[in-house]
């Protein structure tokens with residue numbers, strides 16, 4: 001479809017793009033995991049981008065899920081604990097940062113502080129935004145998670161947890 005304007009015939013698609021650009025202004029910020037631009041505990045961003053069309057679709061899935069949860073509260077479970085799927089156990093205490101490779105990401109540090117203190121994330125962000133040097137640093141080689149022996153499938157506790165989960169999920173009935 002084409003329409004006639006003062007400048008001649010212009011495709012409607014092109015016109016729409018021009019209008020969108022005029023309304024949006026410059027290109028938006030690129031969303032990234034950990035950008036801390038929302039208060040969700042688990043930030044998740046879906047992205048589809050293509051160089052041949054020069055179009056990108058980004059969805060802040062975490063925020064969409066939050067809105068869905070408000071519409072369907074019975075279908076969302078939020079638990080104040082970490083689920084250890086090796087041992088089929090809930091762990092309520094936030095783990096101390098134990099990476100040998102990197103300092104704690106700021107967005108994660110804010111959320112850990114909020115969890116440890118029970119304070120709202122925006123308050124924590126406000127208070128600690130200029131104190132990021134205080135965040136937990138990577139631990140020396142040989143002392144962190146990478147160097148610890150995680151339980152493996154040969155570990156008896158893991159075998160028991162695995163069998164229990166198979167029973168609970170209906171894969172094994174006797």
Ligand SMILES: [Zn+2]
Nearest residue numbers: 038040062063
């Ligand atoms: Zn979000």
